[in-house]
Amino acid sequence: MKYIDEYRDPELARKLLGEIRKKATRPWTIMEICGGQTHSILRNGIDQLLPDTIELVHGPGCPVCVTPLESIERALVIAGKKEVIFTSFGDMLRVPGSSKDLFMVRSEGGDVRIVFSPLDALQIARDNPHKEVVFFAVGFETTAPANAMAVWQAAREGIRNFSVLVSQVMVPPAMRAILSSAGNRVQGFLAAGHVCAVMGYEEYEPVALEFQVPIVPTGFEPVDLLAGILKTVELLEEGCAEVVNRYGRVVSREGNPAARALISKVFEVTDRQWRGIGSIAQSGLALREEFRAWDAEKKFNVTHISASESPLCMSGSVLQGALKPDACPAFGRECTPEHPLGATMVSTEGACAAYYTYHRNCNTL
Amino acid sequence: MCLAIPGKLLEIFDENGLKMGTVDVNGSVTRVCLEYVPEIQIGQYTIIHAGFALKIMDEEEAAESLKLWQELIESGAFDPEELPPSTDEL
Numbered sequence: 219m220k221y222i223d224e225y226r227d228p229e230l231a232r233k234l235l236g237e238i239r240k241k242a243t244r245p246w247t248i249m250e251i252c253g254g255q256t257h258s259i260l261r262n263g264i265d266q267l268l269p270d271t272i273e274l275v276h277g278p279g280c281p282v283c284v285t286p287l288e289s290i291e292r293a294l295v296i297a298g299k300k301e302v303i304f305t306s307f308g309d310m311l312r313v314p315g316s317s318k319d320l321f322m323v324r325s326e327g328g329d330v331r332i333v334f335s336p337l338d339a340l341q342i343a344r345d346n347p348h349k350e351v352v353f354f355a356v357g358f359e360t361t362a363p364a365n366a367m368a369v370w371q372a373a374r375e376g377i378r379n380f381s382v383l384v385s386q387v388m389v390p391p392a393m394r395a396i397l398s399s400a401g402n403r404v405q406g407f408l409a410a411g412h413v414c415a416v417m418g419y420e421e422y423e424p425v426a427l428e429f430q431v432p433i434v435p436t437g438f439e440p441v442d443l444l445a446g447i448l449k450t451v452e453l454l455e456e457g458c459a460e461v462v463n464r465y466g467r468v469v470s471r472e473g474n475p476a477a478r479a480l481i482s483k484v485f486e487v488t489d490r491q492w493r494g495i496g497s498i499a500q501s502g503l504a505l506r507e508e509f510r511a512w513d514a515e516k517k518f519n520v521t522h523i524s525a526s527e528s529p530l531c532m533s534g535s536v537l538q539g540a541l542k543p544d545a546c547p548a549f550g551r552e553c554t555p556e557h558p559l560g561a562t563m564v565s566t567e568g569a570c571a572a573y574y575t576y577h578r579n580c581n582t583l
Numbered sequence: 584m585c586l587a588i589p590g591k592l593l594e595i596f597d598e599n600g601l602k603m604g605t606v607d608v609n610g611s612v613t614r615v616c617l618e619y620v621p622e623i624q625i626g627q628y629t630i631i632h633a634g635f636a637l638k639i640m641d642e643e644e645a646a647e648s649l650k651l652w653q654e655l656i657e658s659g660a661f662d663p664e665e666l667p668p669s670t671d672e673l
């Protein structure tokens with residue numbers, strides 16, 4: 219298929235690898251932010267093909283993994299209500315709350331439905347005027363345009379039986395949090411290509427400058443990832459803390475202006491909890507006051523609900539690149555994709571699930 | 584949620600005042616909202632997230648960067664003697 223096959227060309231990939239080997243004269247630690255990239259790196263064995271001096275650490279860019287436990291608990295309470303049709307992306311249904319998940323709510327009689335787009339949830343609201351339809355609006359900058367449009371459209375049409383439970387997070391504040399943390403080892407970043415498709419990469423330029431790290435937006439196919447790693451290594455070797463785009467077919471400096479405009483009309487920046495990491499200042503989006511009628515948190519009065527994490531799970535360290543999943547004592551033992559203890563084991567984009575699926579630790583499996 | 588592969592636009596229509604379309608994503612046909620890429624034409628490829636087209640693929644850019652990488656190889660920048668041990672998985 220066009221735009222796929224040429225980026226899976228083994229010959230080109232092999233040659234990019236050869237070039238990385240030649241350019242890397244010192245050890246470097248590079249973080250890929252995006253869970254989709256983590257998945258692709260492990261699936262294609264890129265981490266094992268790189269020279270030993272290049273270490274890839276996996277970042278917090280899995281939306282399912284970082285959605286805080288309190289948001290999950292709020293979703294469970296709302297989904298359990300008789301008058302509610304609760305809608306969500308499929309991968310949120312198995313995320314464990316403190317005692318159950320959305321699938322269990324469904325088996326107990328709750329009306330929980332998987333949708334592909336928040337506009338589908340809005341359609342369910344049009345079709346069911348006597349029900350309250352709630353959409354679980356989670357994700358990074360890639361889902362924010364969709365969620366903003368659903369709320370905008372609901373307001374425009376005056377659809378009052380629709381609301382969104384918002385848990386939107388943003389990448390640059392998380393990068394700053396990682397770079398400022400005491401044990402930080404990250405020297406360069408592969409930036410998430412599709413987040414940059416929306417937001418562009420101008421907001422990474424001050425991060426690169428302040429922390430003196432190269433940042434390279436790239437895609438998800440092997441050739442994209444290797445070209446991104448090659449550029450990052452070149453910049454590191456040259457001591458060049460710049461943002462260089464390696465995903466030109468999708469990413470421009472300013473991103474998608476129409477999407478950015480609607481995001482800031484509907485949402486405002488707020489502090490957000492990240493599962494496993496804690497609160498990061500100014501790292502999330504919340505509905506603006508004008509749209510409070512579509513805010514499920516207010517509509518169902520669940521803001522007070524809080525929750526605390528299982529002490530066994532070390533996903534906070536995993537998400538910040540401080541711990542490899544197979545170093546967690548529960549990995550592959552108490553915690554598997556069938557019985558996940560933490561969110562990083564639930565999602566296919568989670569680092570723990572990717573390690574498990576691609577057998578990165580043979581001792582415990 | 585963030586894994587997205589490009590889809591090819593098949594048709595454009597209006598629904599509830601929104602510009603919508605159908606795309607072929609690797610053989611399966613899906614509905615998407617086109618409000619964020621109003622200039623898109625049938626036959627173009629786009630990145631899709633949560634049912635929204637977010638970026639029209641830049642064909643020229645794509646061809647150029649592939650050519651650049653290819654040239655790098657042909658100009659001998661890569662040393663075949665130093666090939667990595669195995670690329671089976673790629």
Ligand code: SF4
Binds near residue numbers: 530549560563
């Ligand atoms: S292996 Fe399981 S328990 Fe350990 S960090 Fe990952 S999700 Fe948490």
